[in-house]
Amino acid sequence: MSAPLLEVEGLRMHFFTKAGVVKAVDDASFSLERGRILGLVGESGSGKSMTGYSILGLVDPPGRIVGGHIRFEGRDLVGLSNAQWRGLRGNRIAMIFQDPMMTLNPVLRIDTQMIEAVRAHHAVSRAEARDRSREALAKVGIAAPDERLRAYPHHLSGGMRQRVAIAIALLNRPALVIADEPTTALDVTIQGQILYEMQKLCRESATALIWITHDLSVIAGLADDVCVMYAGRIVESGSVDEVLDRPLHPYTRGLLESVPGRNAPGRPLPQIPGMAPSPLQSLDGCPFRPRCGRATEACRTQPPSQSFGTRRVRCAHPLA
Amino acid sequence: MSALPAPLVELRAVSKRFERTLDLAERATRLLRPAAPAPAVHALDRVDLTVREGEVVGLVGESGCGKSTLGRIVARALSPSAGERLWKGRPYADFDSGRDRRERLAVQMIFQDPFASLNPRMRIVDIVGEAPAVHGLVRRRERDEYVAGVLQRVGLDPATMRRFPHQFSGGQRSRIGIARALAVEPRFLVCDEAVASLDVSIQAQVLNLFARLREELRLTYLFISHDLGVIRHLSDRVVVMYLGRVVESARAVDLFAAPNHPYTRALVDELPRMDLRRRSFVPIRGEIPSPLAPPSGCHFHPRCPHAFERCRHEAPALREVGEGHVSACHLNER
Numbered sequence: 001m002s003a004p005l006l007e008v009e010g011l012r013m014h015f016f017t018k019a020g021v022v023k024a025v026d027d028a029s030f031s032l033e034r035g036r037i038l039g040l041v042g043e044s045g046s047g048k049s050m051t052g053y054s055i056l057g058l059v060d061p062p063g064r065i066v067g068g069h070i071r072f073e074g075r076d077l078v079g080l081s082n083a084q085w086r087g088l089r090g091n092r093i094a095m096i097f098q099d100p101m102m103t104l105n106p107v108l109r110i111d112t113q114m115i116e117a118v119r120a121h122h123a124v125s126r127a128e129a130r131d132r133s134r135e136a137l138a139k140v141g142i143a144a145p146d147e148r149l150r151a152y153p154h155h156l157s158g159g160m161r162q163r164v165a166i167a168i169a170l171l172n173r174p175a176l177v178i179a180d181e182p183t184t185a186l187d188v189t190i191q192g193q194i195l196y197e198m199q200k201l202c203r204e205s206a207t208a209l210i211w212i213t214h215d216l217s218v219i220a221g222l223a224d225d226v227c228v229m230y231a232g233r234i235v236e237s238g239s240v241d242e243v244l245d246r247p248l249h250p251y252t253r254g255l256l257e258s259v260p261g262r263n264a265p266g267r268p269l270p271q272i273p274g275m276a277p278s279p280l281q282s283l284d285g286c287p288f289r290p291r292c293g294r295a296t297e298a299c300r301t302q303p304p305s306q307s308f309g310t311r312r313v314r315c316a317h318p319l320a
Numbered sequence: 321m322s323a324l325p326a327p328l329v330e331l332r333a334v335s336k337r338f339e340r341t342l343d344l345a346e347r348a349t350r351l352l353r354p355a356a357p358a359p360a361v362h363a364l365d366r367v368d369l370t371v372r373e374g375e376v377v378g379l380v381g382e383s384g385c386g387k388s389t390l391g392r393i394v395a396r397a398l399s400p401s402a403g404e405r406l407w408k409g410r411p412y413a414d415f416d417s418g419r420d421r422r423e424r425l426a427v428q429m430i431f432q433d434p435f436a437s438l439n440p441r442m443r444i445v446d447i448v449g450e451a452p453a454v455h456g457l458v459r460r461r462e463r464d465e466y467v468a469g470v471l472q473r474v475g476l477d478p479a480t481m482r483r484f485p486h487q488f489s490g491g492q493r494s495r496i497g498i499a500r501a502l503a504v505e506p507r508f509l510v511c512d513e514a515v516a517s518l519d520v521s522i523q524a525q526v527l528n529l530f531a532r533l534r535e536e537l538r539l540t541y542l543f544i545s546h547d548l549g550v551i552r553h554l555s556d557r558v559v560v561m562y563l564g565r566v567v568e569s570a571r572a573v574d575l576f577a578a579p580n581h582p583y584t585r586a587l588v589d590e591l592p593r594m595d596l597r598r599r600s601f602v603p604i605r606g607e608i609p610s611p612l613a614p615p616s617g618c619h620f621h622p623r624c625p626h627a628f629e630r631c632r633h634e635a636p637a638l639r640e641v642g643e644g645h646v647s648a649c650h651l652n653e654r
Contacts, residue, residue: 043519043520043521043522044490044519157607157608157610158383159607159608160607187382187383187546187608188382188546188548188587188590189382189586189587189590189604189608190382190607190608191590192589192590192602192604193602193605195599196599196600196602199598199599199600214519214520215520215592216520216592216594217549217592217593217594220593220594220595220596220597221593221596221597221598221599222598222599224598240597241597244594254521255520255521256594258520258521258523258524259520259549259592259594260523260524260527260547260549260550260552260553260554260592261548261549261552261553261591261592261593261594262594263553265552265553265554265555265572265573266531266553266554268528268531269524269527269528269553270524271521271524271525271528272521272524275489275491275492275521275522276519
C-alpha cells in the first residue's frame, strides 16, 4: 500500500499567551487518502480550525507547532520555510474559508484575482490563465462565467462569492483542499447546492478534502471519514457510517443526540450537561470527564487511543 | 372552531417598505426626472399572521424573506407601512397610552447574537433589572432579589449577577438575554434566531429551557429560525416565508409530513438528517433573488421546477389545501 496523501501524527499546536498556555491542538493524529473526504467536527474551541490552519502553515505567534509531524506527498511540512510554504499554498494545498471575503480582495475584479492566483504558481500567459479561471468558475456552477470574471466581489451574492472562493481554491488543481465551515453562513438551499458540487468535484478530480464544521448533518451528507474533536483532542475517528450510527465515545453520542431533527418533536432533547472547559484550564486526564455520565477514577489519567478495527476512540469506557 | 384559544397577536395584510433616504445627487435627479422611483425594499408584502394563546408558531425562511422584519413588527420594534396589528383583538395603538403599560410590555424579544445584544459596560443585575425597575414592576430596594429569582429561572447562578457580559460563555449570555426579556413578565416572546449562534450541545440546553419556560409561565412564542430542525422540534404551527410573502402555513406535523408548496418541499428535503449519506441530489437550483427587485408573479417561479406560464404573471393567493393548511401555489388549481 502506498503512503497516504496526508498523514498527521501527534500534532500539537499551542498558543503561548500572557494568561498561560492554550493547548489548541493536543496530540492529533489522522491520515487521508487521495480523493477521500474527511470531516473534522467539533464545537467552538475544540481545535478543529487550528488543526486545519496547522496543515496549511497558517499558525501565527503566539501560536506555535510544538510537536508532531504533518507528512504531505512524502515530506514533512513542520518547519518549512516561508518560501517553501508559498510554493505549496494555493498550489498543492488550498483553503476555503468560512467568509469568502477572507479570500477575495474587495477592490480587485474577480478576473484580476484569479489570473494572479494561476500565474503565482505557473508560467502561463494571461490569456491562458483567464481561460483556466473561466473553466474553474463554470465547474463550480456559475452561470455566465465571462460576465462574473469582470465583476467585483460586492456585485455578487454571498453564495456566489463562496463559489468564486471555491473556484480559486481549485484553480491550480490542488491535491488537498481544506474547507473551514464554508457553508455555515449560507442559506440552506444554497448550502445544499455547494455540498453537492464540492462532493462531485472531489470525486472527479481525486482531490482530497478536509471539511471542518460543527454541523454533524453536513458531515453525514458529505464525508467518507470523520474525526470528532473535543478540547484540542481527537476523541473518536472512523468511517462516517460507523461513527454516526454506532458512536463509541460518550461525547460523540451526546452530540448526535442533541441534534433537534433526530428527536421526536416537543420532547426534551437529551443534553450534555455543563459546557466545554476553558481553553486555559488544563485538565489532567480526559477533558470530557466533568460532563460525562460514565466518568470514573480511571478517567483522571489521559486515556490512550484504542483501535477497534478501522476506528479509533480515546476513552477509558467506550460505549460497546 | 370553538376549541381554539383566542388569538393573542393578529397581523392583517401587514406590509413593510424600507426606503433609503436619497443623497443630494439622487434628489437632484428626481427634480429633473420625477418619474424615477425611490429605491425601496418590500420586506413584507400583505402578510397575515395569527398567533393563538399558548401556541408556538415557527417562522422559517431564508435570508431576505422578511422573517426578522415580521418579528420586529410583532414586537413593536418596527411599525408596519400598511396593515393592522392587533393584540388580544384590539389595535396595538390602543395600548400606547400610559395606563396599559403591562399590555405593552407583554411582547418581548430575544435576539440572535448574545454578544451584540448585551451592553458590555453593564452588569448583569442592571441588564436584567433595569426594565422592571423603570416600569415600576419592582421597587429599587427589592430589585436584586427580583433579579436573582429571574436568573435562577433561566438556570444561571444568582451569585454571578455583579459580573459583566464578557465573563460569560455564549450559552450563558443567551440565558441572560432570555432573563432580560422575562424580567418584565411578558406573555409572548419573539425569538429571532435565538439559538442560531450556539454550539449543538449548548443549543439543546437552551431549547430545553424554552420548552420548560413555556410550561411554567404559559408563554406564547413566535420562534423565528432558518433551521428547520429547530422549528420542527419546537413548533405547533409553522409559517414558511419567501421574499416577503407567506407561501405556506400549517400545523407542524402536517407541514413536515405533506409539504404542499414546492419551496417548502425543497426546504423539508434539506432538513438536517443523520441517515442520509453521500447525498447526490439538489432540491432546488439557483440563487435567492434580491428583495430590491423580486421576480414578477410568484416570487419563487425562477427557481421552481414546476413553474408554468401563469406563475410568471400572477402572484398566487393563499388557499386552503387541508384543515388549517394554506399554501400559495397555482399548482393547487390545476
